[in-house]
Amino acid sequence: MKLLNHFKTFLEDHVNLNDTRLKLLTDSVEAVKKAVKYLDWEPKVVDFAVQGSWAHETIIKPQTGKAFDADLLVFVEAVEDWAPKDYVNTLATELGKLSAYDGKVRRFSHCATIEYAGVRKIDIAPCIVNRLYAGSYEVCNRGTDTFEQSEPKAYTDWVKDKNGIAGGNDLKKATRLLKYMRDIKGNFTCPSFLLTTLLGYRVEATDRYSNHFADLPTTFKTLVGRLDNWLQARPDVPSVMHPVLYGEDQADGWDQAKYSNFREKVNLYRGWVDDAYDEEDKEESIGKWRRVFGDGFAEGDTKRAAERISEAVATSDGMSLVAGNFYADLVAKVKALGQAAVPPSIRRLPHVERPKWRRASEQLTVCVGSELMTSKYGQRIRSIRSAEPLPARYSIKFSALNVHGTPFQTDDYNIKWRITNTDKVAAAADSLRGDFYDSEEGATRTEDLAYRGVHFVEAFVVRKRDQRLVGQSEPFYVVVE
Numbered sequence: 001m002k003l004l005n006h007f008k009t010f011l012e013d014h015v016n017l018n019d020t021r022l023k024l025l026t027d028s029v030e031a032v033k034k035a036v037k038y039l040d041w042e043p044k045v046v047d048f049a050v051q052g053s054w055a056h057e058t059i060i061k062p063q064t065g066k067a068f069d070a071d072l073l074v075f076v077e078a079v080e081d082w083a084p085k086d087y088v089n090t091l092a093t094e095l096g097k098l099s100a101y102d103g104k105v106r107r108f109s110h111c112a113t114i115e116y117a118g119v120r121k122i123d124i125a126p127c128i129v130n131r132l133y134a135g136s137y138e139v140c141n142r143g144t145d146t147f148e149q150s151e152p153k154a155y156t157d158w159v160k161d162k163n164g165i166a167g168g169n170d171l172k173k174a175t176r177l178l179k180y181m182r183d184i185k186g187n188f189t190c191p192s193f194l195l196t197t198l199l200g201y202r203v204e205a206t207d208r209y210s211n212h213f214a215d216l217p218t219t220f221k222t223l224v225g226r227l228d229n230w231l232q233a234r235p236d237v238p239s240v241m242h243p244v245l246y247g248e249d250q251a252d253g254w255d256q257a258k259y260s261n262f263r264e265k266v267n268l269y270r271g272w273v274d275d276a277y278d279e280e281d282k283e284e285s286i287g288k289w290r291r292v293f294g295d296g297f298a299e300g301d302t303k304r305a306a307e308r309i310s311e312a313v314a315t316s317d318g319m320s321l322v323a324g325n326f327y328a329d330l331v332a333k334v335k336a337l338g339q340a341a342v343p344p345s346i347r348r349l350p351h352v353e354r355p356k357w358r359r360a361s362e363q364l365t366v367c368v369g370s371e372l373m374t375s376k377y378g379q380r381i382r383s384i385r386s387a388e389p390l391p392a393r394y395s396i397k398f399s400a401l402n403v404h405g406t407p408f409q410t411d412d413y414n415i416k417w418r419i420t421n422t423d424k425v426a427a428a429a430d431s432l433r434g435d436f437y438d439s440e441e442g443a444t445r446t447e448d449l450a451y452r453g454v455h456f457v458e459a460f461v462v463r464k465r466d467q468r469l470v471g472q473s474e475p476f477y478v479v480v481e
Contacts, residue, residue: 001276001277001279001280001281001282001285002215002217002218002277003217003282003285003286003289003298004215004216004217006286006289006297006298006301007216007217008216009298010293010296010297010298011173011176011177013296014061014180014296014297015060015061015176015177015180016060016061016176017059017060017061017068018061021061021068021120024119024120025054025068025070025120025122028070028114028116028120028122029050029070029072029122031100032072032114032122032124033048033072035095035098035100035101036048036074036091036095036124039091039094039095040094041090041091041094042079042082042090043076043077043078043079043082043087043126044076044077045074045075045076046075046076046077046129047075048072048073048074048075049072049073049075049152049153050070050071050072050073051071051072051073051125051152051155051156052070052071052192052193053071053179053192053196054070054071055071055156056156056159056160056172056175056196057169057172058172058175058176058179058192058196059176060176060179060180060183061180062183063183063184067115067116067119067120067121068119068120068121069120069121069122069123070120070121070122070123071111071122071123071125072122072123072124072125073125073126073127073139073152074091074124074125074126074127075127075129075137076126076127076128076129077128077129077130078128078129078130078131083145084140084141084142084144084145084146084147085140085142085145087126087128087140088107088110088111088112088125088126088140088142089107089142091112091124091126092105092106092107092112095112095114095124101114104116107142108123109141109142109143110123110125110139110140110141110142111123111124111125111126112124125139125140126139126140127139127150127152128140128147131147132149136149137149137150137151137152137153138150149245149248150245151242151244151245154244154245155242155243155244155245157244158200158243158244159196159200162200162203165203165204165205165207165208165213166203166207166213166219167208167213168213168215168216168219170213170215170216170219170220171199171200171203171213171219171223173216173219174199174216174219174220174223175195175196175199177220177293178195178199178220178223178224179192179195180293181269181292181293182195184293184294185265187261187265188258188261188262188265188266189258189261189262190262191253193250194240194250194251194254197240197242197243197250198227198230198240199223199227200243201230201240201243202222202223202226202227202230203223217277218277220273221273221274221277224266224269224270224273225270225273225274227266227270228266228267228270231262231263231266231267232263232267234263235260235263236256236259237251237254237255237256237259238251238259239251268358269292272288272291272292272354273292275288276288276289276291276292281348283305283345283348283349283350284348284350286298286301286302286305286350287348287349287350287351287352287353287354288354290302290350290351290353290354291353291354291356298350301350302349302350302351303351303427303432305349305350305351306349306350306351306421306422306423306426306427306432306434307422307423307424307426307427307428307432308424309330309343309346309349309422309423309453309454310329310330310331310423310424312343312345313330313333313343329423329452329453330342330343330422330423330453330454331389331423331452331453331454331479331480331481334387334389334454334477334479335389335479335481338387339386339387339477342387342454342477346422346454346456347456347475349420349422349434351420351432351433351434352418352420352434353418353434353435353436355460355469355472357460357462357467357468357469358467358468358469359468359469360463360466360468360469360470362470363470363471363472364402364403364461364470364471365402365403365471366400366401366402366408366459366460366461366471366472366473367400367401367402367403367405367473367474368386368398368399368400368401368457368458368459368473368474368476369383369398369399369400369401369405370383370384370385370386370396370397370398370399370476371383371384371396371397371399372384372390372394372395372396373394373395373396373397373446374394374395375394375395375448376395376446376448377446378395380397381394384396386475386476386477387454387477387479388479389479389480389481390449390478390479390480390481391449391480391481392449392450392451392452392480392481393449394448394449395446395447395448395449396446396447396449396457396478397444397445397446398417398444398445398446398447398457398459398476399443399444400415400417400439400443400444400459400461400473401443407442407443407444408443408461410439410442410443412463412464412465413443413461413462413463413464413470414438414439414461414462414464415438415439415443415445415459415460415461415462416436416437416438416439416459416460416461416462417436417437417438417439417445417457417458417459417460418434418435418436418437418457418458418460419433419434419435419437419447419455419457420432420433420434420455420456420457420458421433421434421451421453421455422453422454422455423451423452423453423454424453425451425452425453426450426451426453426455429450429451431450431451436460443459447478449478449480450480451480452480452481453479453480454477454478454479455477455478455479455480456475456476456477456478457475457476457478458472458473458474458475458476459472459473460472460473
């Protein structure tokens with residue numbers, strides 16, 4: 001399901017750099033431009049231009065504790081007898097002499113960087129114009145002390161052209177979403193400039209007349225699918241040639257290990273994206289998109305769906321069991337009618353984290369055993385059955401059992417537990433959970449009974465040697481009075 005409004009809200013609330021930060025960045029860049037113009041610096045300043053994600057409009061909100069940044073080119077005329085390193089070193093030295101930037105200037109391979117107390121930073125890179133010939137651009141590598149040809153304006157125009165073909169600025173938005181995924185998941189690397197080029201190449205001139213980029217979710221699905229197809233056809237590190245600078249391979253910093261990991265992750269996430277997009281049930285689709293983008297996606301609707309599970313249960317004619325005064329809540333219905341009263345939709349609630357492991361071709365039978373305990377570390381009272389109403393003062397010890405009724409051997413398998421709470425009391429306590437947890441001892445985990453509601457526990461068996469999901473239990477329903 002496309003969930004257009006959820007995508008829009010997610011971008012605004014979690015992905016896009018907010019207006020306050022953008023204004024800070026804009027103001028800081030304008031101040032830097034003014035400062036550079038009047039530096040006691042020999043090169044003649046011709047012009048300035050932003051580049052990178054800010055220029056391409058693919059800049060995203062940084063993760064907590066990280067700085068957001070901008071790339072600023074300062075175009076200058078060549079100075080006779082100056083080496084490439086002189087431009088960067090002198091720029092950094094002169095900026096550091098200004099009181100506004102005292103102690104804030106750092107030197108890197110191609111730029112002088114101003115760091116603003118870890119909140120934001122600006123990379124200022126000298127770009128030499130017309131040194132080789134009229135219209136040439138070169139950046140300065142102070143590490144190798146060499147000039148490197150560049151086409152910053154032409155590259156930005158290329159990105160804008162590709163975005164225009166896709167339409168609706170959706171290529172830019174989809175690029176932001178992939179950069180956000182990279183940052184929150186933290187399990188693959190791909191520099192932003194390379195990711196931008198890879199995605200730009202996935203847009204063809206003929207797409208101007210197609211519906212492959214009809215809206216943002218469709219654009220995202222199309223791009224991830226095409227990127228995966230391209231990667232899967234190339235098991236070894238490919239060349240990704242700069243689209244406007246002849247002879248430059250933007251992938252030359254990728255080693256085989258990093259590339260293989262990127263290729264594998266894109267393939268995995270492509271399956272998740274297709275699954276979420278094709279899902280027709282709204283709540284299930286929300287849950288699957290949250291597997292792609294994390295808990296920030298549709299977070300408001302997610303909590304509301306979980307806390308209103310009782311109101312959502314209806315009679316055959318559509319009347320709410322609660323609003324119609326049939327039962328006080330879902331707990332009361334299950335107490336009266338047993339496990340059959342648990343609605344199948346409870347398993348599709350969007351706050352329930354979807355499995356992230358690839359499934360093995362053959363699946364094992366997994367059952368959940370349960371024992372009522374006086375407390376988490378207390379004495380065993382008795383065995384209990386799924387959906388048996390229980391008071392809140394006890395605990396339950398769960399065991400993951402194989403087809404023979406014995407616990408799985410943890411030498412070969414990791415046992416993960418998905419613990420899901422529902423309804424108003426757990427929501428009010430900010431304890432809906434729905435996440436995966438490790439076993440505590442062998443193939444067991446103990447949980448306290450704390451919140452009135454119909455909750456459920458599931459065991460997932462993951463094979464250690466290849467991290468494949470080889471078995472998943474049916475839900476064990478925990479009904480707390």
